[in-house]
Amino acid sequence: MTGITSFSYSIAALAFLLLTVLLSTTWRGRAHGRALSLAAALTAVSNAVLAWQALQPTPWSVLTDSVEIVHNGGWSAFLIILIGHFQDKDSRLPMRLRPSLVLIVLFYLLFFGATVLGKLEFEFLTETGLMPSAAARIGVAVLGMLLVEQLYRNKPEQERWAIKFACLGIGGMFVYDFYLYSDVMLFHRVNPDIWAARGAVNALTVPLIAASVMRSASWSTELAVSRRIMFHSAALFGSAIYLLAMGSAGYYLRYVGGSWGSVMQVTFLFGALVLLVGILFSGSFRAWLRVFISKHFYSYNYxxxxxxxxxxxxxxxxxxxxxxxxxxxxxxxxxxxAGLMWVRRESGLFEPAANWHVAPATASEPADSSFCRFLDSKQWVVDLHEYQDWPAKYDDVPMPAWLLDYPRGWLWVPLMMQGRLFGFMLLMAPRSAIKLNWEVIDLLKIAGSQAASYLAQYEAANALMVARQFESFNRMSTFVVHDLKNLVSQLSLLMSNAERHKDNPEFQQDMLETVNYSVQKMKLLLQKLSRSVAPERAAALSIEHLVKQAVALKAGFQPQPVLSVTDQGLTVLADRERLERVVGHLIQNAIEATARDGQVGIELARRGAAVLIRITDSGEGMSEEFIRERLFKPFETTKSAGMGIGVFESQEYILELGGELAVTSVPGQGSSFTIILPLLKHQAHQVHEAHEAHTINQAACVPKDLR
Incomplete structure (x- = not known):
């Protein structure tokens, strides 16, 4: 494996040397070219040293670790530069990035010290000398992966294409190191195959880095790391460092504890893990970390x-x-x-409105108290700690007496709405000390105003909902009164005709039917007013039968309405009682608008896939202005005893059924109300098929020479 390892690292050295030459010549002047050239050159040197060391009797030494520390540090510094940005006038990093560099330098010094100490005291291939060095290298790999993640995640979507290959290449080197040294930690030895392949793997990352260099003109240097990402990354990085330190401490406990070593190691690591979980889930710690990051890494607090x-x-x-x-x-x-909130009410008191993580308040504050007038006029955020030390700054305004019930009270935040005090909020002391500067106070004022607008909108919506409920009830009552008025009119007319026609058997029969109809209508009204009644449901009904019944109920009126049915068997989908009330109301209006010697006609016919009901009269008629501006508006009427909602209700229900209500009228000549309702679907389909068949038959009858 010695020759293979040397060849592998030699390839990596040549690849990074080529990249360095390109960056120094052809690609000179590219974005961050110097930093990238330095990192590539250090990597080339490091791989060359590793290739040479692979041929030596002792393949690992302090020199090996030193060059690895240098080249890993070069890539980490390059990533830090990409994450941050240079100032315009000089090459110094801004203040918000200096703490990051300081932490990284300290970490690499710690890594170098632990590695050198392991080399001086132990043989690298022994288990005791291997573990500290491997643990430190895993820490370096974790740091590199965190920096790559920070760089890519915080890039805008349109700029990630230019940086993604560099992130893959550099991140790939750190990922492979993490895999290599994790294997070392697991099996307590260096796997020669994984170690030998490391050089070739590093060489494969060079084309990826070169591809990003070609796109480096689009690298943005105005990248800002969000506080949320910085918070999570800092927590993760801190946890990794903590676990590495505790793991190393537990490792040494195992060897210095004798027969108790294993027990001491497991107990120590479990306690360290419990402590870490407790810290990470601590609200005070998270608050402290957020404040620390905002204070030391960013020029603004938020x-x-x-x-x-x-x-x-x-x-x-x-x-x-x-x-x-x-x-x-x-x-x-x-x-x-935690906190509490008070809101102004119509009683003239600021009453408790909400509480969060604290017992609800019971005390109210008068709107004319000195404290409320101070908040209303000054619109200040009041720091109670500062008030105790310097009350003159707040005009020595007396605090509410019930404030003593909240010893942890910290801030009064006014909730201003259109320049007027809508409410105020009492916030409890924070988990971590926060300095109240102009930025924090201004943000609290703006947030208070925004919160007041949401609360005002919420209360207005609730008031509107209550008003609509009353409106719905009043509207229903109006319709009921309107129906009762129609019934009273029918019964009054019946009684006026009874003296002249009481001996007429036909009149007696009509009278019984009218009285029975009125009783049924009043029963329906009572059911509607009952909360237990089921909602109205539409059903298929014969429109001819419905219109005939509506006309029959008006037979005792003068002029007597006349019905003309052109098409029979038409069916619509509607609620019988509501549609009958609509037709009956329009017929009643036509009768009332026409002289006794006039005419009222009702026509029922089919119009395509719809039903047409036309009610015409020869009465007084209406002007176009009245039809356009007043006819279909509720509570608009020309009758001395009218309610002005009949036509409005009729139009609403006709539109609800998917129909149309049209009106034509000429003053002095009469009016015509036309109701158009869709036929039941299956009937409309039959009408359409019949129309097509009729068209085909007509075409078949045309001579060929005329087609």
Whole structure:
């Protein structure tokens, strides 16, 4: 394997040497060319040293580890430069990237120290000397993979095509190192096949890196790492370092503990793992880490895009509990674990409206109190800790007496709505100390105003829903009154004609039918007013029978309506009682609008796949302006005792059935109301087939010379 290993690493050295030459000559001036040239040159030297060392009696030495540390450090530095950006006037990295470089340098120094110490004290091929070096190399591989992930994830979609091959190439080297040294940690020996193939694998990454260099003109240097990614990466990187350190400590416990070594190692590692899980799931630790990252890695405390998306997403989430979500969204901006909220009511008090992770409040605050007037006029965020030390800064305004019930209270956040105090919020002390500068205070003010608008909209929606419920009830009552008015009109007309026609057997029969119809109608009205009644359901019904019944009920009126049926057997899908009320109402309107010696006619016919019901009269008629602006509007009427909702209700139901209600009228000459309803589907299909057959028959009868 010695010759194969040397040949493998020699290929890698030549490949990276070629890449270095291209970067120094043909590709000179490419984006980040110097950093990439340096990393490629270090890799070429490292592989050359490894190829030479493979031919020596002792293939591993301090020199081997040193050159590997240098070339891995070169690639890590190159990735850091791509993740960050240079300033315009000089080549120094901005302040927000210096902590990253410091951490990486310290890590590589730790790695180098552990490796050299292992070489000086132990033989590399012995188990005791192998483990520290392998663990440190796994740490380097994890660091490299994290940097590649950071680079690719934070690139915009349109720029990833230019950087993806470099990420695959550089990441591939770190992934293979992770695989190699994980195998070493698992089997306590270096696999010679995996070690020998490492050089060839590194050589295969050169074309990928070269492909990205060709696209380097599109590499963006204005890349910013989001706080969320930095938070998770820092937690993952810290966990990896912690586990490596604990693993190394447990490894040494195994050898210094004698017969108790294995027990001590397992116990120690389990305790370390439990401690790590406890820290990662600690809210205080997460809050501290977020604050630390924002303070030391970024010039601004917040990533406003992510914060605003989270804030609005929390407020606009469907479901109840908007008040709790408002507190949660605002509290998250300052890492507060709990809070309370008060909202102004019509009583003139700011009453408790919501609570989050704290017992609900019971005390209210008058809107005219000194505290509320201060918040209303100043619109300040009040820091209670600062208030205790310097009350004059807040005009010595007295705090509410019930504030003593909340010793952990920290911030008063006003909720302003159109320049007026809509409510206020009390946030509890954060898990990690947060400095309230102008940026944090301004963000809290804006968030408070946004939250107030959501709360006002929510309360307005609730008030509108209640108003609509009352409107629905009033509308139903109006329709009921309208139907009762029609029944009273029919019974009044019946009583007025009874004196003259009471001895007429036909009148007596009509009177009994009219009274029976009125009783049935009133029973239906009572059922509608009952909550237990089932909803109306449409059914197939004979339109001819329905119209005949509606006309028969108006037979006692003058002028008496006359029905003309052109097509029989027509069927529609509708609710019988509602459609009968529509037809009856239009006939009643025609009778009332026509003199006793006038004419009222009803025509029933088929129009294609629809039914036509036309009600005409020779009455007073209507103007075009009245038809256009008033006829179909509720509560608009020309009758002294009318409700003005009959035609409106008729049109609403006809449209609901998929039909049409048309009106034509000439003042002084009369009106015509035309109802068009779709036929039942199977009947409409039969009409269509009959029409086609009729057309074919007509065509067949035409002489050939005329076709």
């Amino acid at each position: 990533d406003y895009r992510e914060e605003w998306l989270r804030f609005t997403g929390t407020l606009s989430r469907a479901g109840p509990g908007l008040g709790d979500r408002v507190i949660q969204a605002v509290a998250a901006l300052v890492e507060s674990p």
